[in-house]
Amino acid sequence: MVRKPTSKETARKPNMREAILAAAEELFATNGFNAVSVRDIAQAAGANPGSVTYHFKTKDGLLLEIYRRHCGPMNLRRSELLAAAKRVRDLQDRLEAIVRAYVVPAFTSGSDLAGGGARFTRLRAVMSAEGNEVARRIIAQTFDDTSHAFIDAIHESLPHIPRTEIVWRSHFLLGALYYSLVTPERVSRLSRGEADGSDAASAIEQLVQATVAAFQAPALDQTAPARRRTVASSKT
Amino acid sequence: MVRKPTSKETARKPNMREAILAAAEELFATNGFNAVSVRDIAQAAGANPGSVTYHFKTKDGLLLEIYRRHCGPMNLRRSELLAAAKRVRDLQDRLEAIVRAYVVPAFTSGSDLAGGGARFTRLRAVMSAEGNEVARRIIAQTFDDTSHAFIDAIHESLPHIPRTEIVWRSHFLLGALYYSLVTPERVSRLSRGEADGSDAASAIEQLVQATVAAFQAPALDQTAPARRRTVASSKT
DNA sequence: ATGTGATTTGTACTATCGTACAAAAGATCA
DNA sequence: TGATCTTTTGTACGATAGTACAAATCACAT
Numbered sequence: 001m002v003r004k005p006t007s008k009e010t011a012r013k014p015n016m017r018e019a020i021l022a023a024a025e026e027l028f029a030t031n032g033f034n035a036v037s038v039r040d041i042a043q044a045a046g047a048n049p050g051s052v053t054y055h056f057k058t059k060d061g062l063l064l065e066i067y068r069r070h071c072g073p074m075n076l077r078r079s080e081l082l083a084a085a086k087r088v089r090d091l092q093d094r095l096e097a098i099v100r101a102y103v104v105p106a107f108t109s110g111s112d113l114a115g116g117g118a119r120f121t122r123l124r125a126v127m128s129a130e131g132n133e134v135a136r137r138i139i140a141q142t143f144d145d146t147s148h149a150f151i152d153a154i155h156e157s158l159p160h161i162p163r164t165e166i167v168w169r170s171h172f173l174l175g176a177l178y179y180s181l182v183t184p185e186r187v188s189r190l191s192r193g194e195a196d197g198s199d200a201a202s203a204i205e206q207l208v209q210a211t212v213a214a215f216q217a218p219a220l221d222q223t224a225p226a227r228r229r230t231v232a233s234s235k236t
Numbered sequence: 237m238v239r240k241p242t243s244k245e246t247a248r249k250p251n252m253r254e255a256i257l258a259a260a261e262e263l264f265a266t267n268g269f270n271a272v273s274v275r276d277i278a279q280a281a282g283a284n285p286g287s288v289t290y291h292f293k294t295k296d297g298l299l300l301e302i303y304r305r306h307c308g309p310m311n312l313r314r315s316e317l318l319a320a321a322k323r324v325r326d327l328q329d330r331l332e333a334i335v336r337a338y339v340v341p342a343f344t345s346g347s348d349l350a351g352g353g354a355r356f357t358r359l360r361a362v363m364s365a366e367g368n369e370v371a372r373r374i375i376a377q378t379f380d381d382t383s384h385a386f387i388d389a390i391h392e393s394l395p396h397i398p399r400t401e402i403v404w405r406s407h408f409l410l411g412a413l414y415y416s417l418v419t420p421e422r423v424s425r426l427s428r429g430e431a432d433g434s435d436a437a438s439a440i441e442q443l444v445q446a447t448v449a450a451f452q453a454p455a456l457d458q459t460a461p462a463r464r465r466t467v468a469s470s471k472t
Numbered sequence: 473a474t475g476t477g478a479t480t481t482g483t484a485c486t487a488t489c490g491t492a493c494a495a496a497a498g499a500t501c502a
Numbered sequence: 503t504g505a506t507c508t509t510t511t512g513t514a515c516g517a518t519a520g521t522a523c524a525a526a527t528c529a530c531a532t
Contacts, residue, residue: 016480032366034270037519048481053521055479129365129418130268140425147426167427168442172412179411182365189376190383191403206404210450217449220441252510274490284511289491291509 017055019045021069024062029123033063033132060134063127067138070120075146077105086153095157096212099173102150103207106177107200118181118200125178154215161219173211180207253291255281257305260298261352265359269299269368296370299363303374306356311382313341322389331393332448335409338386339443342413343436354417354436361414390451397455409447416443 023045027036038059042049056062081101088094106121127135147170155166180187180203187197196202259280263272274295278285292298317337324330342357363371383406391402416423416439423433432438 030367032268032270034268035366038521039519050482050521050523051480053523057521059520126365128415129362130271131266144426151426164427164431165442167423167431168439169446170426171416171423171433172408172443172446175412175415175418176408177411179364179414180407182411187403187407190380190387190406191400195400195403197407203404205456206401207408209453209456210405210408213453214446214450217445220445273488275488286491286493286512287510289493293491295490 016045016047016051020047020052020055020062021066025066025119025123028063028066029119029126032126032130033059034130038062063132063134064138066120066123067135067142070116071138071142074105074117074120075142078102078146079149081105082149082153086156091157095154095215096208098150098153098157099208099211099215100204102173103177103204103211107181107204121177122181125182128178158215161215165219166215169211169215169217172214173207176207176211252281252283252287256283256288256291256298257302261302261355261359264299264302265355265362268362268366269295270366274298299368299370300374302356302359303371303378306352307374307378310341310353310356311378314338314382315385317341318385318389327393331390331451332444334386334389334393335444335447335451336440338409339413339440339447343417343440357413358417361418364414394451397451401455402451405447405451405453408450409443412443412447 020041024036024041027041027044038052039049041062042052052059052062056065078101081104082098085094085097085101088097105117108117124135124139128139151163151166151170154170155161155163158166180197184197184203187195256277260272260277263277263280274288275285277298278288288295288298292301314337317340318334321330321333321337324333341353344353360371360375364375387399387402387406390406391397391399394402416433420433420439423431
């Protein structure tokens with residue numbers, strides 16, 4: 001079952017540390033934190049279990065390092081794109097540019113490895129779902145600034161919508177984004193093969209289009225004079 | 237650490253089976269499948285670990301039973317609401333009714349226990365994120381019919397949008413729905429306390445409002461003659 | 473080439489996991 | 503009450519978890 005590292009993998013650039021990080025990222029992102037053992041990671045990286053302990057001390061430390069590695073570049077890229085988006089004159093175009101600035105880095109790059117951005121975003125989605133403590137701490141102190149910046153920017157281009165609603169809709173955006181990365185095959189299945197859920201370009205365009213429209217929806221709180229409820233809410 | 241079952245809990249209605257199911261549901265939904273041990277569940281239910289084995293044979297069997305318990309009522313409720321929604325004349329109102337028929341049962345009821353619907357939906361979100369095999373099988377064969385029914389209904393009220401895009405947007409809806417149940421506190425935090433992410437009624441209204449607008453967005457594939465990209469897509 | 477610090481390996485320890493199973497306790501009805 | 507079936511308890515077993523650590527190996531400056 002264990003695949004011995006071939007010379008091609010270890011001899012040229014014996015950067016075990018990177019290999020372990022990449023393997024852990026992939027495994028955590030697809031199976032969750034607790035379902036993956038240190039031994040699984042070591043095996044996938046062609047390394048020895050002890051090597052993981054040496055480089056990252058603990059399993060939590062390994063997860064922490066994955067976040068450290070990605071958060072910087074992704075947030076940098078996002079703020080660059082956000083700054084550019086804010087310079088767009090037309091308000092409708094600006095909104096789309098802002099949303100795109102939020103979405104695109106989540107799907108692409110961040111680091112050097114191919115598919116790294118999508119994989120890390122999927123990892124965040126899974127850790128968030130599992131209520132992982134390590135992730136929760138990092139998220140709160142690393143991503144909230146970025147989130148606020150985007151919320152503010154969107155709010156500026158949609159001044160008539162209360163900030164609270166912008167928050168809700170941003171939250172929905174992140175949820176949709178996460179879910180698209182978690183189960184892309186569901187899109188393929190439900191569309192009977194007509195759409196490819198794994199195609200990042202499609203996902204981005206569809207998500208941007210849908211989200212921009214969602215943001216532009218009339219406000220619920222103040223603006224609309226209470227649309228009647230078509231269907232009862234609940235009984236519990 | 238282990239709390240001995242008081243007479244109030246076990247004596248009156250000694251339905252350990254139910255208690256175990258409820259405890260497992262709660263723990264799985266908040267911590268994921270692998271992070272929770274059978275002993276954790278037993279302890280939370282005031283039962284003996286062996287009792288879990290007796291009633292459900294395996295840990296997977298326990299998860300399976302949770303799904304069995306909820307899927308029927310929830311899908312029944314959804315199809316009832318969907319049937320009612322389809323009778324709405326006005327196309328705009330009908331779309332909203334359909335979306336509501338999809339969203340409301342996910343947040344409320346399903347079973348008798350308070351908050352049961354939301355908890356089960358959150359459980360599904362977490363299992364989906366973890367790529368849980370048991371859940372994946374059940375979902376595909378239980379929820380795909382319902383999903384198709386909703387997609388078709390939405391498609392009928394938005395005939396000018398290609399089905400593929402309806403699928404994408406439905407997928408986003410489910411992602412947003414899931415995420416709202418997974419990390420409601422994020423909404424409260426980002427809105428600086430102005431919104432309560434845990435309030436089901438708010439979540440439903442916000443989600444319905446935003447989603448209806450998303451569905452009504454112009455189609456991307458055929459209709460719009462290729463909007464220019466405001467921001468580059470990637471470099472990887 | 474050799475010594476030195478960094479890395480990798482191999483292995484072992486303890487804790488906890490899911491599950492099995494026999495014994496105890498409880499319920500049901502003749 | 504006693505027999506029978508259901509449920510609960512207590513405990514044990516093998517597997518695997520995370521982590522520690524000494525020995526082996528490697529990279530490289532001198």
